Amino acid sequence: MITDYSQILQKLEQLKPVKYANTRNFINGDVSKLSPYISRGVISTLDVFKYVIAKGYPFYKIEKFIQELAWRDYWQQIWINKGTLINSDLKNKQLGVKNYLIPKAIIDGKTSIKAIDVSIEDFYKNGYIHNHLRMYIASLCCNVAKSHWKLPAQWMYYYLLDGDWGSNALSWQWVCGSNSHKLYYANQNNINKYCHTTQKNTFLDIEYNQFNDLNIPKELIELEDIILTTPLPKMTKEIIIDINKPTLIYNFYNLDPKWKINIDANRILLIEPSVFENYPISKKSMEFMIDLSKNINSIQLYVGEFKELKKITKESNIYFKEHPLNKEYFGYEESRDWMFPSKENYNSFFKYWKICKKNLMSI
Numbered sequence: 329m330i331t332d333y334s335q336i337l338q339k340l341e342q343l344k345p346v347k348y349a350n351t352r353n354f355i356n357g358d359v360s361k362l363s364p365y366i367s368r369g370v371i372s373t374l375d376v377f378k379y380v381i382a383k384g385y386p387f388y389k390i391e392k393f394i395q396e397l398a399w400r401d402y403w404q405q406i407w408i409n410k411g412t413l414i415n416s417d418l419k420n421k422q423l424g425v426k427n428y429l430i431p432k433a434i435i436d437g438k439t440s441i442k443a444i445d446v447s448i449e450d451f452y453k454n455g456y457i458h459n460h461l462r463m464y465i466a467s468l469c470c471n472v473a474k475s476h477w478k479l480p481a482q483w484m485y486y487y488l489l490d491g492d493w494g495s496n497a498l499s500w501q502w503v504c505g506s507n508s509h510k511l512y513y514a515n516q517n518n519i520n521k522y523c524h525t526t527q528k529n530t531f532l533d534i535e536y537n538q539f540n541d542l543n544i545p546k547e548l549i550e551l552e553d554i555i556l557t558t559p560l561p562k563m564t565k566e567i568i569i570d571i572n573k574p575t576l577i578y579n580f581y582n583l584d585p586k587w588k589i590n591i592d593a594n595r596i597l598l599i600e601p602s603v604f605e606n607y608p609i610s611k612k613s614m615e616f617m618i619d620l621s622k623n624i625n626s627i628q629l630y631v632g633e634f635k636e637l638k639k640i641t642k643e644s645n646i647y648f649k650e651h652p653l654n655k656e657y658f659g660y661e662e663s664r665d666w667m668f669p670s671k672e673n674y675n676s677f678f679k680y681w682k683i684c685k686k687n688l689m690s691i
């Protein structure tokens with residue numbers, strides 16, 4: 329995965345926002361693969377929106393692409409509004425739960441559904457899964473194997489380079505019905521169509537009305553409990569703070585190289601053990617974050633809690649970007665970039681999108 333800022337910006341050149349609408353659900357469709365950079369705060373949904381609009385595409389031709397960007401902003405707004413409530417069943421209790429573990433076949437990529445197994449194998453190598461495969465995997469775990477969504481979601485978040493707990497937890501809950509009104513199912517026909525496979529006679533080779541009576545298939549019966557821990561990096565040298573300069577805090581969700589680029593400041597990549605204990609990430613995800621941070625001039629790594637860092641920075645003014653995981657920070661909080669900055673609590677995406685779209689079309 330590339331981490332150099334100028335190469336990341338070049339990825340914008342490769343976008344195919346018009347073809348996106350008809351191809352995005354296919355495993356080889358014209359998806360952007362920008363999520364690792366959007367999730368890490370290197371670029372914003374607003375940057376991407378402005379870029380495609382500046383290219384002169386008429387709004388109606390790229391509406392689907394913009395709508396998907398809006399999903400990300402929407403899940404973030406819910407995270408801000410609901411806080412840690414998103415860590416448990418948000419709107420409804422997940423029904424039919426038989427365990428709070430994860431099917432071993434998912435972890436091993438041996439579900440017997442070829443397209444899913446290949447995607448899990450790739451996932452461990454690349455840290456990315458296509459959206460449709462994420463939905464298939466979540467549906468298998470929650471709606472077929474009857475696992476509660478939380479542990480499988482944490483497993484996925486752990487390995488995703490685009491790990492974003494808002495999009496992750498809320499999408500899992502959307503699939504299993506705890507944040508939506510119905511469960512999401514995909515049968516083998518659907519998987520074959522979108523993944524270009526021809527598999528037959530699997531436990532998913534059924535009609536949709538048969539899902540209600542589907543027993544947990546033997547392939548998904550064995551379960552695992554997993555303990556996910558974050559390999560924290562070692563600090564090789566003490567950080568140096570000039571207290572006459574402001575201190576800018578970067579973290580897992582803010583690695584924006586453009587942020588206050590023209591000011592002379594202490595720039596700190598803050599890795600708080602408490603955050604990564606609650607929301608663990610893999611070694612690859614940690615390395616990806618650190619590599620991305622190298623786009624930020626003279627950034628220094630600090631592994632420790634904000635309150636400890638605060639003692640070192642002394643009188644230096646602290647600046648940070650708003651995020652639900654930054655509740656313990658204090659100093660000057662700045663807004664993130666949004667396509668549609670609204671603090672209202674929308675109860676459904678489509679209500680949000682209606683207003684968001686009107687707003688965007690007037691830009």
Ligand SMILES: Cc1cc2nc3c(=O)[nH]c(=O)nc-3n(C[C@H](O)[C@H](O)[C@H](O)COP(=O)(O)OP(=O)(O)OC[C@H]3O[C@@H](n4cnc5c(N)ncnc54)[C@H](O)[C@@H]3O)c2cc1C
Nearest residue numbers: 359360361362363396397400459462490491492495496499
């Ligand atoms: C179970 C499950 C877990 C998920 N976990 C994450 C996660 O941890 N982090 C994450 O960034 N996304 C997550 N998503 C949303 C979505 O799958 C990814 O954002 C998308 O696949 C990223 O690929 P892309 O950049 O090629 O997206 P594209 O299809 O090219 O879309 C462009 C951008 O729009 C946004 N976007 C697109 N689809 C969605 C969506 N359904 N929800 C929210 N934003 C979207 C992303 O920022 C994405 O980069 C999850 C979805 C599901 C179903």
